[in-house]
Amino acid sequence: MPKNKFIMVDGLDGSGKGKAIEALRELAHSRKLKTFDLKTYWKDYDTIPTLQDIGDAEVIISAEPTYALVGRGIREEIIRDNKREYSAQSTAFAFSLDREILYRRLIIPALKAGKIVIQERGIITSIVYQPVQGNISLNEIINLPGNRLALQHAPGLVIIPRLTPKTAMQRLKQREKKDNAIFENLPFQEKIKERFESEWLQTLLKNNGSKVEYIDNEHTSVDEFKSKVAEVVAAFLKF
Amino acid sequence: MDGKFFMVEGIDGSGKSAAINAIKDFAVSKSLKVLDLRAYCEQKNNFPDEDEIDEHDVIFTSEPSYSFVGKAIRNELLVDETSYPALTIAHAFALDREILYKKVVLPALRLGKNVVQERGFASTMVYQPVQDKIPLPEIMALPGNKLASQNPPDLLLILKTNPDEAVSRLNSRFSQKYSLFDNLLFQRKIEERYSSLWLRGYFEKLGTKVYSFETSSPVTVEQNRKNALRLFQNMIGNSVKSKDKQTQL
Numbered sequence: 001m002p003k004n005k006f007i008m009v010d011g012l013d014g015s016g017k018g019k020a021i022e023a024l025r026e027l028a029h030s031r032k033l034k035t036f037d038l039k040t041y042w043k044d045y046d047t048i049p050t051l052q053d054i055g056d057a058e059v060i061i062s063a064e065p066t067y068a069l070v071g072r073g074i075r076e077e078i079i080r081d082n083k084r085e086y087s088a089q090s091t092a093f094a095f096s097l098d099r100e101i102l103y104r105r106l107i108i109p110a111l112k113a114g115k116i117v118i119q120e121r122g123i124i125t126s127i128v129y130q131p132v133q134g135n136i137s138l139n140e141i142i143n144l145p146g147n148r149l150a151l152q153h154a155p156g157l158v159i160i161p162r163l164t165p166k167t168a169m170q171r172l173k174q175r176e177k178k179d180n181a182i183f184e185n186l187p188f189q190e191k192i193k194e195r196f197e198s199e200w201l202q203t204l205l206k207n208n209g210s211k212v213e214y215i216d217n218e219h220t221s222v223d224e225f226k227s228k229v230a231e232v233v234a235a236f237l238k239f
Numbered sequence: 240m241d242g243k244f245f246m247v248e249g250i251d252g253s254g255k256s257a258a259i260n261a262i263k264d265f266a267v268s269k270s271l272k273v274l275d276l277r278a279y280c281e282q283k284n285n286f287p288d289e290d291e292i293d294e295h296d297v298i299f300t301s302e303p304s305y306s307f308v309g310k311a312i313r314n315e316l317l318v319d320e321t322s323y324p325a326l327t328i329a330h331a332f333a334l335d336r337e338i339l340y341k342k343v344v345l346p347a348l349r350l351g352k353n354v355v356q357e358r359g360f361a362s363t364m365v366y367q368p369v370q371d372k373i374p375l376p377e378i379m380a381l382p383g384n385k386l387a388s389q390n391p392p393d394l395l396l397i398l399k400t401n402p403d404e405a406v407s408r409l410n411s412r413f414s415q416k417y418s419l420f421d422n423l424l425f426q427r428k429i430e431e432r433y434s435s436l437w438l439r440g441y442f443e444k445l446g447t448k449v450y451s452f453e454t455s456s457p458v459t460v461e462q463n464r465k466n467a468l469r470l471f472q473n474m475i476g477n478s479v480k481s482k483d484k485q486t487q488l
Contacts, residue, residue: 046284046310047314047315048315069307069308069310069311069314069315070307070308070311070331070334072284072306072307073306073307073308073334073338076285076307077286077307077338077342078338084341084342086337086341087382089382090334090337090382090383093330093333093334093381093382094308094334096330097308097311097327097330097331097334100323100327101311101315101316104321104323105315144330145323145324145326145327145330146327
């Protein structure tokens, strides 16, 4: 029995997280499951919905940072390439706080109610990126209140697309939308890839009840990648 | 020349809004351009850019703010239905402060604007060690709090009031429902900390001029307004830089 129906997709920028989420949305639709997309909700509301707001949807599609309250502060101010600098510590606090509100208001109640939650990025992103980004230790990060909470409610399944940072960067360049995030350069991404695939990360996740699946997205077509993701998740959910 | 930074503190119901409104009314009566950050945030759901700040003469801010983290503090972290850990709340206040200072307060002061703020890191020093049992040094070491202590107000006005009177005043105010803090014993303890020598000493060491005025009866709202305005006028001297002209006060 998996510990919950919580699937987290994480990985490098340009690694195919969006495509993986798309595959899972299609999987839900093919099973006639009703989805609730937080990104769509956040276009109209600057808040985190509660379980009540989700209504009878069986699948919640979530993302971090959120686009509401603290998450908007992260996206529009803290990680923006503006002339104001925020330390690694402040940035880590912000992500943890955004996470804590998201989990307390929605994710934890939803998992308890047996909902399927699919989330792009989250606690793993903080663990992988933040100690590299600046002067903060892994230990300090995992002990922040929001991060502790997220590890207690770690996803049953973690999906990490596997590819070279070079390919990921090339795919990023082809995109219309520019995030203007401060992380997007090749040496940094090399370091990040190594961390995503490290033994210690796998052990940490395993100890918190997560199963980790790396899915090749280097030597594969988009459709092959998507159907592999759907297959792994269908097996996890016992569809 | 840098603008002046005026901060107003005191327990809930001590008359902070009245004091600040007196300064606001005065600025408006002198045709100064007033930026009310709360109204701005509620309308735009964001903080103003430097260009927008520069179009104004006096900036009115408050903590928690009304965007991003400040909005989360007001709408989620401090509402009755939730119980977030103390550390989370301390981080949130410090983070809100850091964004507010970096995005609004410090640029405004650099642009020569006068900033009038309701509550700030004095509130953190007074409330959080009581409410959350986090040691003060730990709180003050948080990045947003360090930043605030490096950029202290020129003038700190502490409004002192009888906690019993303040609490009964608050009971007739329906919009205060969100506050965790409105109970008498708590307010008495807080009032004591606001009156303490260590708080005054802390700010005086940073170069802040500290004033504390009584606002309980028989002091009237009108007198509170006059006192606050007089301090503000003394602080900014006999003229203030307006975008268009030198306005004689």
